Amino acid sequence: MDHQLMTVGASLARSDERMLTGRNAAGRVWKTGFVGLDPLIGGGMRAGSLVLLAGPQGLGKSTFALQVARNNAATGRPVLYFSYEHDAEDLTQKLIAMEAGELDDSDQVRVTTIRSIFDDLWVSSLEHRLESVPSGVEALTKVSQYSEMLFVHRSTGTRTDLDAIQNAIEAVRELSGTTPLVIVDYLQKVKSMHEDEEASTTQIVEGLKDLAIDINAPVLAIAAAEKEALRSGKRMRANDLRGSSALAYEADVVLVLNNKFDIVARHHLTYDLGNAERFREYAVLTIEKNRFGRDGAVLQFRTRFDQGRFVPTGTEVKEQLIDERVFRE
Numbered sequence: 043m044d045h046q047l048m049t050v051g052a053s054l055a056r057s058d059e060r061m062l063t064g065r066n067a068a069g070r071v072w073k074t075g076f077v078g079l080d081p082l083i084g085g086g087m088r089a090g091s092l093v094l095l096a097g098p099q100g101l102g103k104s105t106f107a108l109q110v111a112r113n114n115a116a117t118g119r120p121v122l123y124f125s126y127e128h129d130a131e132d133l134t135q136k137l138i139a140m141e142a143g144e145l146d147d148s149d150q151v152r153v154t155t156i157r158s159i160f161d162d163l164w165v166s167s168l169e170h171r172l173e174s175v176p177s178g179v180e181a182l183t184k185v186s187q188y189s190e191m192l193f194v195h196r197s198t199g200t201r202t203d204l205d206a207i208q209n210a211i212e213a214v215r216e217l218s219g220t221t222p223l224v225i226v227d228y229l230q231k232v233k234s235m236h237e238d239e240e241a242s243t244t245q246i247v248e249g250l251k252d253l254a255i256d257i258n259a260p261v262l263a264i265a266a267a268e269k270e271a272l273r274s275g276k277r278m279r280a281n282d283l284r285g286s287s288a289l290a291y292e293a294d295v296v297l298v299l300n301n302k303f304d305i306v307a308r309h310h311l312t313y314d315l316g317n318a319e320r321f322r323e324y325a326v327l328t329i330e331k332n333r334f335g336r337d338g339a340v341l342q343f344r345t346r347f348d349q350g351r352f353v354p355t356g357t358e359v360k361e362q363l364i365d366e367r368v369f370r371e
Contacts, residue, residue, distance in 0.1 A: 070089040073086035073113065076356055088260060091333070102325060120192075124202065142349070144351070169182055199232075203232060226261065228263065229265050251292045267282050277363070277365045280331060300325065300328070302342060325342065327342070
């Protein structure tokens with residue numbers, strides 16, 4: 043029988059077997075690890091789903107995705123991270139900073155410090171170098187515990203197409219014995235046969251959606267925004283994704299990050315000037331589309347980009363938010 047064909051009876055039998063053996067919903071859901079978000083999207087990222095993460099430049103999309111990768115690898119589940127902009131050592135430095143930042147009560151850990159330790163010319167082991175960083179050695183130990191479950195693919199826009207992504211997934215399957223969570227950073231950089239951006243984006247997003255279904259695991263892809271959506275004071279929405287309407291159509295979940303300062307109503311700034319600096323420290327995450335629950339939900343997460351991370355506990359946004367704020371003198 044064609045492997046793409048399955049009767050409902052066979053599907054029922056497989057579901058029944060999964061439930062009888064205890065391989066129920068938990069095996070089909072990959073949690074993001076961001077408190078408050080997972081319950082809103084069906085418990086986490088579901089098998090066969092395409093999740094898009096978008097937002098203006100510099101708002102931590104890669105940081106968010108890497109934190110999701112780390113959260114899953116730390117539970118013993120393999121993760122395959124396709125990185126089109128950063129090499130494995132750069133991501134490793136961010137992971138150590140992330141772990142140290144969470145462990146250190148003195149609040150002295152910085153990504154820049156970790157990077158300087160990697161770049162320093164003096165001869166010594168990494169563990170010895172990290173002794174000078176608060177909680178540095180403990181952070182290295184934590185990263186080491188899940189390091190063999192987090193696979194980084196150094197991807198390029200000239201070589202890494204959908205076939206290359208599929209081949210890498212199969213390689214990780216063989217090495218780890220199970221299907222990985224797939225993260226693509228980022229979607230518009232995946233090599234395509236089309237020169238036209240709209241046609242290229244459509245091909246890639248449809249291909250990633252098919253891939254998620256075929257491997258029965260989630261694909262989390264970062265999506266770039268149109269230039270118009272990047273200007274300060276404008277709230278980025280799902281229709282600001284760059285390249286094709288297929289992005290929002292094909293995705294099962296669309297998450298959009300915005301800086302809180304840029305999208306709160308002006309009166310929150312006018313009557314309390316101290317709010318401006320506080321709001322700049324938070325990213326607002328909107329669930330723009332959600333096939334597994336209600337969309338439109340809004341959470342805020344404190345950003346600690348100096349430590350390469352978000353504070354993972356999301357809280358409700360109480361202030362009024364707007365789509366675009368226009369200041370008049």
